[in-house]
Amino acid sequence: MPKKMHLAWFMNFTPDEWREPFGQGGYPWDGRFYMEMAQTLERACFDYIMIEDKLMVPQTYGGSRDFALKNAMMVPKHDPAPLATAMGMVTSKLGVVATMSTMAYPPFLLARLCSTIDSLTRGRFGWNIVTSAEDLAAKNFNMDKLPLRETRYEMAEEYMEVVNKLFDSWDKDAVVLDRENGVYVDPSKVRTIDHVGKHYQVRGPLNTVPSPQHRPIYVQAGASPRGRDFAARFADSIISVASGPAEMKAFRDDIRERAAKIGRDPDEIKVLFCITPTLGETEFEAQEKYKRQMSSEYFITDTLASISAITEIDFSKFDLDKPLPEKLVTNGESGSLDKFQQWGSGKTLRELVVSGGGGLVSSVELIGTPDQVAERMGEVMDEVGGDGFLVTTPVLRVSRRYLMEVADGLVPALQKRGLARTRYTHDLLRDNLREF
DSSP: OOOOOEEEEEEESSOOSTTSTTOOOSOGGGSHHHHHHHHHHHHTTOSEEEEEOOSSOOOOGGGSSHHHHHHTSSOSOOOHHHHHHHHHHTOSSOEEEEEEETTTSOHHHHHHHHHHHHHHTTSOEEEEEEOOOOHHHHGGGTOSSOOOHHHHHHHHHHHHHHHHHHHTTBOTTOEEEETTTTEEEOGGGBOOOOEEOSSOEEOOOOSSOOOTTSSOEEEEOOOSHHHHHHHHHHOSEEEEOOSSHHHHHHHHHHHHHHHHHTTOOGGGOEEEEEEOOEEOSSHHHHHHHHHHHHTOTTHHHHHHHHHHHHHTOOGGGSOTTSOOSSOOOOSSOHHHHHHHHOTTSOOOHHHHHHHHTSSSOOSSOOEEOHHHHHHHHHHHHHHHOOOEEEEOOGGGOOOHHHHHHIIIIIHHHHHHTTOSOSSOOOSSHHHHHTOO
């Protein structure tokens, strides 16, 4: 019997493919387009939808804000937490995951917000843990620049200690609702945390009731050795980009080994690899669509603007038709940079953009009919060992057409092969993730 794979979707609360004939255009900011998107993904039995976030207006590419604003590249970008709540209120099974930065939220505020949304969604909320990787974002939060990456991880580890203590500051059965004796909460089951650490000082307890999951699921993307340790320690689901099945398997095996070494059950962690399928009614149609996409007037510059924003390296300074002059380093998203630049490959910058397939690199090439792509996804999962895929789009823009191609074309092809669930069997997001 084939092993089922988990499916998730990666998106931004930004304009969709507004330049294209099948783009929504109009006014996406009331969230209706994205709420309908969540309902479509629930119909396709996805595990969760994840909303990415950044906390600045990019100005690295070309040295100004002009390109980002004119082309709607990573801006405008609205807050994911209210949208996640709205998505959760119009669905009943789909998990909703919001990206929130440990730099931007005091631990108490974040824990309270997560607890509230998890209650509103009846146990289907997740937090995508990021530390932020842009000095431009730091300048919006009373800093001149970000701490070094190692310091950010040190702070994040203490941050996680604090929020976990806050979630545990109420026992699961603290609310007794004893009408006869007039007691709503048993005071003996609520306590302060009195945390005093190197970076944070928090008294507690939370002032919210325990949510259905008690804490949200934790999603994380860590590529460096320190990032992998962090993810293996805390994450329920890890999102990753790799270059082919062998690298995917090596990454998953490494995470599971790190988890086992610290006493976690590796099966509690679901590693989902980013993919960007290109689907057509025939293989030829899919290949032609892919070629059109890669040769789009905007594709190269949009991709370079996106990678510039998250690495704070201005890629407009490099010749498109030559290899990068040196191995680039950053205090920003170093894992994303390394995957993009493929140092030593000899590829020109233009070839790097095309081989990357957009703002997020696809872990494996998937071009063809829904049946062909589904078959290949099953083969890859057999090679890797699990756990599933995170579907995204080139330069993180989505259209109704692409959404329907995946939900009504690819997913049924996966289900037909026994590779994807046909119904939800649990109410809580954590339970659906651990189902297989």
